[in-house]
Amino acid sequence: xxxxxxxxxxxxxxxxxxxxxxxxxxxxxxxxxxxxxxxxxxxxxxxxxxxxxxxxxxxxxxxxxxxxxxxxxxxxxxxxxxxxxxxxxxxxxxxxxxxxxxxxxxxxxxxxxxxxxxxxxxxxxxxxxxxxxxxxxxxxxxxxxxxxxxxxxxxxxxxxxxxxxxxxxxxxxxxxxxxxxxxxxxxxxxxxxxxxxxxxxxxxxxxxxxxxxxxxxxxxxxxxxxxxxxxxxxxxxxxxxxxxxxxxxxxxxxxxxxxxxxxxxxxxxxxxxxxxxxxxxxxxxxxxxxxxxxxxxxxxxxxxxxxxxxxxxxxxxxxxxxxxxxxxxxxxxxxxxxxxxxxxxxxxxxxxxxxxxxxxxxxxxxxxxxxxxxxxxxxxxxxxxxxxxxxxxxxxxxxxxxxxxxxxxxxxxxxxxxxxxxxxxxxxxxxxxxxxxxxxxxxxxxxxxxx
Amino acid sequence: xxxxxxxxxxxxxxxxxxxxxxxxxxxxxxxxxxxxxxxxxxxxxxxxxxxxxxxxxxxxxxxxxxxxxxxxxxxxxxxxxxxxxxxxxxxxxxxxxxxxxxxxxxxxxxxxxxxxxxxxxxxxxxxxxxxxxxxxxxxxxxxxxxxxxxxxxxxxxxxxxxxxxxxxxxxxxxxxxxxxxxxxxxxxxxxxxxxxxxxxxxxxxxxxxxxxxxxxxxxxxxxxxxxxxxxxxxxxxxxxxxxxxxxxxxxxxxxxxxxxxxxxxxxxxxxxxxxxxxxxxxxxxxxxxxxxxxxxxxxxxxxxxxxxxxxxxxxxxxxxxxxxxxxxxxxxxxxxxxxxxxxxxxxxxxxxxxxxxxxxxxxxxxxxxxxxxxxxxxxxxxxxxxxxxxxxxxxxxxxxxxxxxxxxxxxxxxxxxxxxxxxxxxxxxxxxxxxxxxxxxxxxxxxxxxx
Numbered sequence: 001x002x003x004x005x006x007x008x009x010x011x012x013x014x015x016x017x018x019x020x021x022x023x024x025x026x027x028x029x030x031x032x033x034x035x036x037x038x039x040x041x042x043x044x045x046x047x048x049x050x051x052x053x054x055x056x057x058x059x060x061x062x063x064x065x066x067x068x069x070x071x072x073x074x075x076x077x078x079x080x081x082x083x084x085x086x087x088x089x090x091x092x093x094x095x096x097x098x099x100x101x102x103x104x105x106x107x108x109x110x111x112x113x114x115x116x117x118x119x120x121x122x123x124x125x126x127x128x129x130x131x132x133x134x135x136x137x138x139x140x141x142x143x144x145x146x147x148x149x150x151x152x153x154x155x156x157x158x159x160x161x162x163x164x165x166x167x168x169x170x171x172x173x174x175x176x177x178x179x180x181x182x183x184x185x186x187x188x189x190x191x192x193x194x195x196x197x198x199x200x201x202x203x204x205x206x207x208x209x210x211x212x213x214x215x216x217x218x219x220x221x222x223x224x225x226x227x228x229x230x231x232x233x234x235x236x237x238x239x240x241x242x243x244x245x246x247x248x249x250x251x252x253x254x255x256x257x258x259x260x261x262x263x264x265x266x267x268x269x270x271x272x273x274x275x276x277x278x279x280x281x282x283x284x285x286x287x288x289x290x291x292x293x294x295x296x297x298x299x300x301x302x303x304x305x306x307x308x309x310x311x312x313x314x315x316x317x318x319x320x321x322x323x324x325x326x327x328x329x330x331x332x333x334x335x336x337x338x339x340x341x342x343x344x345x346x347x348x349x350x351x352x353x354x355x356x357x358x359x360x361x362x363x364x365x366x367x368x369x370x371x372x373x374x375x376x377x378x379x380x381x382x383x384x385x386x387x388x389x390x391x392x393x394x395x396x397x398x399x400x401x402x403x404x405x406x407x408x409x410x411x412x413x414x415x416x417x418x419x420x421x422x423x424x425x426x427x428x429x430x431x432x433x434x435x436x437x438x439x440x441x442x443x444x445x446x447x448x449x450x451x
Numbered sequence: 452x453x454x455x456x457x458x459x460x461x462x463x464x465x466x467x468x469x470x471x472x473x474x475x476x477x478x479x480x481x482x483x484x485x486x487x488x489x490x491x492x493x494x495x496x497x498x499x500x501x502x503x504x505x506x507x508x509x510x511x512x513x514x515x516x517x518x519x520x521x522x523x524x525x526x527x528x529x530x531x532x533x534x535x536x537x538x539x540x541x542x543x544x545x546x547x548x549x550x551x552x553x554x555x556x557x558x559x560x561x562x563x564x565x566x567x568x569x570x571x572x573x574x575x576x577x578x579x580x581x582x583x584x585x586x587x588x589x590x591x592x593x594x595x596x597x598x599x600x601x602x603x604x605x606x607x608x609x610x611x612x613x614x615x616x617x618x619x620x621x622x623x624x625x626x627x628x629x630x631x632x633x634x635x636x637x638x639x640x641x642x643x644x645x646x647x648x649x650x651x652x653x654x655x656x657x658x659x660x661x662x663x664x665x666x667x668x669x670x671x672x673x674x675x676x677x678x679x680x681x682x683x684x685x686x687x688x689x690x691x692x693x694x695x696x697x698x699x700x701x702x703x704x705x706x707x708x709x710x711x712x713x714x715x716x717x718x719x720x721x722x723x724x725x726x727x728x729x730x731x732x733x734x735x736x737x738x739x740x741x742x743x744x745x746x747x748x749x750x751x752x753x754x755x756x757x758x759x760x761x762x763x764x765x766x767x768x769x770x771x772x773x774x775x776x777x778x779x780x781x782x783x784x785x786x787x788x789x790x791x792x793x794x795x796x797x798x799x800x801x802x803x804x805x806x807x808x809x810x811x812x813x814x815x816x817x818x819x820x821x822x823x824x825x826x827x828x829x830x831x832x833x834x835x836x837x838x839x840x841x842x843x844x845x846x847x848x849x850x851x852x853x854x855x856x857x858x859x860x861x862x863x864x865x866x867x868x869x870x871x872x873x874x875x876x877x878x879x880x881x882x883x884x885x886x887x888x889x890x891x892x893x894x895x896x897x898x899x900x901x902x
Binding site: 002007010072149168173177374378423427 | 454825868
């Protein structure tokens with residue numbers, strides 16, 4: 001019993017991104033200015049983002065063409081393969097059919113280049129010579145380093161310190177592609193210096209790293225800021241994943257009953273899920289769409305749905321989202337890409353409307369799932385991806401119990417080659433779970449803006 | 452100007468391996484028994500290898516069918532893509548066309564599973580429950596760990612200590628797939644204990660690790676030994692690479708003037724080159740076939756062509772090959788997979804007959820080439836692979852000078868995700884070249900057998 005690979009011909013690669021804003025039953029709440037608390041306009045965002053990306057952020061067009069230059073680079077590694085995990089199904093003794101979309105195949109090893117490449121491209125077109133960004137586990141930072149390299153743009157990455165220490169190879173990867181990477185909090189910005197002054201051992205958070213990258217970009221005319229998740233345009237760029245899956249599921253002659261992905265800011269989840277949400281909204285399919293987050297940083301399952309800052313220093317726009325508070329410092333789980341206090345406004349909105357589901361899982365259970373996957377499908381997955389695998393396995397086990405032949409599809413967002421020390425720690429029995437830090441969340445939420 | 456990917460449809464994946472023994476103008480010299488020095492027979496090899504592999508080792512059939520069960524697992528990641536490196540060509544300003552075959556796409560990250568999978572398969576078919584092997588950089592060990600996992604076989608890997616220390620992630624990868632991995636020399640075998648007694652700081656060599664793995668396998672009836680390179684059957688399993696390339700070059704409408712790969716034991720070189728050597732021998736093509744080795748371990752360019760031991764303790768068969776002496780301890784270059792004192796008998800034979808060429812390159816020059824490749828093609832390559840990239844770039848630069856539009860094809864044998872510390876050291880300016888250790892070679896060659 002061997003697993004099956006579905007390869008979409010290059011000519012069938014989607015040539016436009018899907019923008020769910022065209023199909024939302026209720027429009028998204030607007031972004032607010034972090035200082036004035038007024039509704040933000042394109043002019044407010046112009047110092048930070050390429051104008052084309054600002055337009056995409058608020059566009060109501062259903063499909064937006066992928067520029068030919070971006071398609072060409074996508075084709076270096078896309079369409080990515082879809083697999084039916086028959087070895088895993090057999091090991092679980094489940095009647096369910098489990099499919100996974102393998103986004104590891106990009107040179108940066110995850111889905112992140114799907115947005116890094118267009119973001120670098122649009123900035124290049126608008127004459128920008130330098131970009132800044134933040135990164136958690138380093139998947140986004142390395143992807144943007146790769147993309148900037150293609151378009152000859154200088155890049156500075158603020159990497160959350162706990163991940164900078166846990167995953168040195170990711171930093172070296174960024175440097176190999178010519179980028180600069182510093183641990184955040186860094187002494188290079190006011191936000192970083194303030195955090196270090198308050199606590200020299202501050203291990204960083206995505207919220208703080210965003211503050212540093214935004215502050216850096218505001219200082220220089222030749223520099224823009226980029227974000228690897230959360231925002232509407234980022235999720236839209238990722239929808240090429242789900243659109244490819246729709247064609248590949250058709251090749252397999254099936255349609256998913258459940259679509260699963262892990263969520264931190266929401267980009268890989270949005271990427272695979274939104275085209276299937278379109279089917280739910282427009283074609284009345286009954287597919288369940290499930291976001292999986294770490295129980296140590298459970299914004300969707302335990303956060304407040306409210307206007308909050310996107311970053312710790314309050315420089316990024318205020319958005320309505322599920323949030324644990326911008327001052328929340330998540331425990332140092334290995335899934336660094338899921339350590340964000342908030343959640344994409346689109347994903348938050350869909351969750352609030354009851355269109356998607358959310359579930360939180362513990363770190364040990366995710367590594368157990370990752371080992372099962374490595375020993376059946378042969379693939380070693382990123383700790384973030386292990387969250388999706390955990391939920392897919394749980395769904396398949398339920399099917400074993402009920403006898404249902406459900407079709408389960410999940411996004412294999414990235415490989416774990418840079419996370420081998422986490423596996424090592426797990427195999428040695430030294431990895432632990434973290435309790436949900438309720439008190440820290442309560443305190444962090446007290447910093448939320450009054451709007 | 453973007454690079455182009457050539458995807459061979461799954462149905463066109465070759466279904467047999469090519470065995471060059473059918474086409475050699477002069478037959479290979481026989482293997483000798485390490486103790487009796489007499490020509491070795493299948494019975495002598497039976498305690499070590501599956502009988503089907505022993506048959507393949509001496510077969511004169513031109514094509515040997517790939518078992519359906521092996522093909523199924525190959526199809527998890529094969530056919531692998533062929534790329535035309537137009538970004539690299541542009542950066543080098545060369546009229547040459549540069550193609551590379553991307554073997555990184557297997558879950559273990561290199562070409563090694565092409566032989567690991569059939570070796571594990573045939574041993575499983577013959578009732579073997581446990582395998583041993585040696586590994587240098589860990590590419591082979593991790594590939595065999597992956598393969599043993601598919602066929603439910605226990606595995607113990609002896610990993611050359613210098614690489615065990617340099618590349619801990621590879622060890623963790625083997626463990627994630629359920630294998631056991633120890634540094635060689637280890638206290639687990641007589642050969643290992645003797646080496647440690649003579650020098651507790653012995654950093655190991657492939658020759659010594661082979662001795663340990665062979666000794667271990669000889670002790671137990673349920674255990675066989677496997678080798679990831681050098682032997683005829685291993686090179687034959689790898690010929691799926693070159694056969695795919697022939698079809699993909701046809702898709703591109705070109706035929707290579709030069710075929711390039713790095714050589715340690717010879718497996719990835721044999722894999723891409725032998726089908727093109729077939730064309731040379733049978734169809735009189737003029738393609739140059741170039742093996743690239745490290746100047747710190749230059750068996751083909753500086754070794755003796757003579758009968759020598761395959762391992763340090765003299766337990767593996769004696770073969771006629773280019774050798775630096777089985778006691779040669781190569782400098783600790785990062786290309787751990789190329790640190791072998793000898794060379795595949797087939798490759799040695801072809802070199803002696805003048806059918807292939809060899810070239811030695813320095814470590815720093817290979818990393819420089821690797822950085823150029825990463826910043827143009829976007830791919831971070833294994834230090835071994837950087838040897839092939841170096842030679843391909845040098846050939847392309849020659850074309851720039853002469854104006855020739857040569858077609859260059861090289862084997863991209865594996866990714867460098869587990870070698871980021873080597874890149875880091877290079878980027879920091881702390882990497883060095885090693886002089887050819889002539890005195891050490893002279894001493895090592897004094898241990899060669901009298902036959």
